[in-house]
Amino acid sequence: MNDKILIRGKHRLSGEVVVSSCKNSAVAILPSVVLASEIVKLYDVPDIEDIKVLIKLLEELNIDVRVSGDELTIDPTNIRYIDLVSDEVKKLRASYYFMGALLGRFKHVKMYSPGGCNLGPRPIDLHLKGFEALGARIHSEGELIEIEADELIGNDIYLDISSVGATINIMLAACFAKGRTTIANAAKEPEIIDLSSMLNKMGAQIRGAGTSEITINGVSRLKGCIHDIIPDRIEAGTYIIAAAAVGENVTVSNVIPQHIEALTSKLEEMGVELEIGSDYVKVLKAEKLKPVDIITQPFPGLATDLQQPLTALMTKADGVSRVEETIYIERFKHCDELNKMGANISHENGRAIINGPTPLKGADIRATDLRCGAALIIAGLMAEGETTISDAYHIYRGYDSIGEKLRNIGADID
Numbered sequence: 001m002n003d004k005i006l007i008r009g010k011h012r013l014s015g016e017v018v019v020s021s022c023k024n025s026a027v028a029i030l031p032s033v034v035l036a037s038e039i040v041k042l043y044d045v046p047d048i049e050d051i052k053v054l055i056k057l058l059e060e061l062n063i064d065v066r067v068s069g070d071e072l073t074i075d076p077t078n079i080r081y082i083d084l085v086s087d088e089v090k091k092l093r094a095s096y097y098f099m100g101a102l103l104g105r106f107k108h109v110k111m112y113s114p115g116g117c118n119l120g121p122r123p124i125d126l127h128l129k130g131f132e133a134l135g136a137r138i139h140s141e142g143e144l145i146e147i148e149a150d151e152l153i154g155n156d157i158y159l160d161i162s163s164v165g166a167t168i169n170i171m172l173a174a175c176f177a178k179g180r181t182t183i184a185n186a187a188k189e190p191e192i193i194d195l196s197s198m199l200n201k202m203g204a205q206i207r208g209a210g211t212s213e214i215t216i217n218g219v220s221r222l223k224g225c226i227h228d229i230i231p232d233r234i235e236a237g238t239y240i241i242a243a244a245a246v247g248e249n250v251t252v253s254n255v256i257p258q259h260i261e262a263l264t265s266k267l268e269e270m271g272v273e274l275e276i277g278s279d280y281v282k283v284l285k286a287e288k289l290k291p292v293d294i295i296t297q298p299f300p301g302l303a304t305d306l307q308q309p310l311t312a313l314m315t316k317a318d319g320v321s322r323v324e325e326t327i328y329i330e331r332f333k334h335c336d337e338l339n340k341m342g343a344n345i346s347h348e349n350g351r352a353i354i355n356g357p358t359p360l361k362g363a364d365i366r367a368t369d370l371r372c373g374a375a376l377i378i379a380g381l382m383a384e385g386e387t388t389i390s391d392a393y394h395i396y397r398g399y400d401s402i403g404e405k406l407r408n409i410g411a412d413i414d
């Protein structure tokens with residue numbers, strides 16, 4: 001795999017970018033097919049590395065997956081349980097959705113702990129407590145986790161933190177639990193609504209997704225379905241920020257604007273002129289940017305995944321911007337890379353201070369995680385001269401055809 005991205009900066013962006021479907025929906029939806037007894041057809045599946053890894057894991061379970069363009073036909077009728085102990089499991093965070101799905105289907109799962117971006121500590125205690133509340137027993141040995149239950153019985157579960165992953169994993173395990181499960185302080189992210197609407201098409205009885213209380217009435221079987229995955233709000237936000245940084249008249253389409261209101265209102269506060277349509281956001285122009293303060297929060301607050309790309313944009317603002325990261329307090333590795341390009345950012349204890357404006361210069365920098373990579377691409381587009389981003393595989397994990405999409409609107413990127 002070519003693992004470096006080269007950007008020659010300062011080319012103005014204009015034109016249209018069409019956003020792909022949502023990574024964080026798709027990575028929950030694929031493992032959920034373990035629960036189906038019939039064929040599931042998915043449309044608009046993003047062409048990203050995380051999906052390729054999940055397909056391999058489905059195939060390890062003897063699930064037949066046919067790929068045709070952006071359509072996946074997944075046939076779980078010959079599913080066969082095996083322990084998930086291949087290296088694929090460690091390549092992404094979302095492999096942990098096989099815990100809930102296999103526990104639901106087979107009442108047993110043994111697998112490696114998940115991998116994923118290094119954003120500091122990423123415990124899964126809430127997932128495991130949720131499984132225990134449904135009647136499961138957990139044994140951990142090194143990197144291996146084994147979860148089993150004689151039967152799963154619905155229960156009332158309160159999440160100490162409204163975790164996206166724990167909400168989804170408990171939903172998956174509870175689909176076949178006897179009786180009713182409620183998840184209080186559930187996460188409200190759009191990806192949870194997308195997964196629940198797909199599971200309901202398959203015959204699940206899930207109510208309240210998108211609110212802080214989700215109820216799941218257990219059923220005994222789930223059938224097949226056809227499902228279109230929602231657009232990726234983080235990809236949309238990334239291109240909108242890139243356009244605000246070096247663009248004019250850039251239309252980012254296939255967007256659900258309500259999913260990114262926290263971002264668009266912050267950009268307007270910075271002085272970015274936007275036109276917001278029913279399914280697009282157009283960046284008209286962004287000349288003099290004002291500094292702003294941001295705080296990351298669970299949905300509908302400003303997404304932590306957009307904090308990193310926004311930090312790159314803040315280097316252009318005239319004055320001091322402040323970032324408070326409340327979800328992953330160590331998610332600041334991009335700041336050290338941006339400083340190598342001439343930014344003036346200090347950070348500690350979950351907070352960053354960005355002193356702008358600082359013109360950026362091309363440099364050799366490293367993507368330490370997926371959204372760090374997105375931030376560095378934006379910085380490279382803004383910078384004078386050539387920027388080389390190494391460890392670009394992080395970026396391909398989550399951005400469908402990013403080079404091509406940016407080239408189409410005028411970027412010089414290889």
Ligand code: EPU
Pocket residue numbers: 024027093094117121122123124125126127128161162163164165166187303304305326327328370371398
């Ligand atoms: N947390 C716990 N215990 C748990 C679970 C979470 O303490 O058992 C904490 C986490 O450490 C974090 C907070 O709760 O401080 C929220 O974590 P959450 O579980 O919501 O995150 P996640 O499910 O692991 C998903 C996305 C992330 C995104 C976060 C927050 C997927 C596969 N990942 O992670 O996406 O940043 O929600 O919105 O859906 C990305 O796409 O780049 C990415 C990292």
